[in-house]
Amino acid sequence: MLAHETIDRAVASDLARARETAEIVLGERAVPLEFDERWREMRFGAWEGLVWSEIVKRFPDTVDHAATTPRFYTPPGGESFDAVCARVRDAVDALDVAASDGDRVLVATHAGVLHALLRVALGRSEADALGVRFSPGSVTRFAFDAAGGRLVDLNRTPGDAAVS
Secondary structure: OOOOOOOOEEEEOOOHHHHHHHHHHHOOOOOOEEEOHHHOOOOOHHHOOOOHHHHHHHOHHHHHHOOOOOOOOOOOOOOOHHHHHHHHHHHHHHHHHHOOOOOOEEEEOOHHHHHHHHHHHHOHHHHHHHOOOOOOOOEEEEEEEOOEEEEEEEEEOOOOOOOO
């Protein structure tokens, strides 16, 4: 899906799965891969490594927040969604400073961060209205300019038709 796309710059979370994804997408391109911890997945604290059924069993109060978890409910010892949004805003701002006009930047990151990026780029109500569950290995594209961010493709997988 991205094999023939121009990529001028590549940034990834410093976690292994994002790094490996970025390396696969870059293939033989002569584009250096940068690592930035601001693109790391949300820290889930006491929920780390658990599946939803385990979370509900160990933290029954979570059921009361099921419609908004984890974006608006901070797990014990975890990172709030607002904190994720703040660091994603910083990461996006850093790309704007470093990228030349029209550069195409690959960012390999995680689902929680993509939810935050939707909010940073589109605003809270529009991002929340999408209600998306990101598929592993999917592609979401944004275009940024002085006016802000615009969604180009959302959660696209190889079998999907282009949205652009």
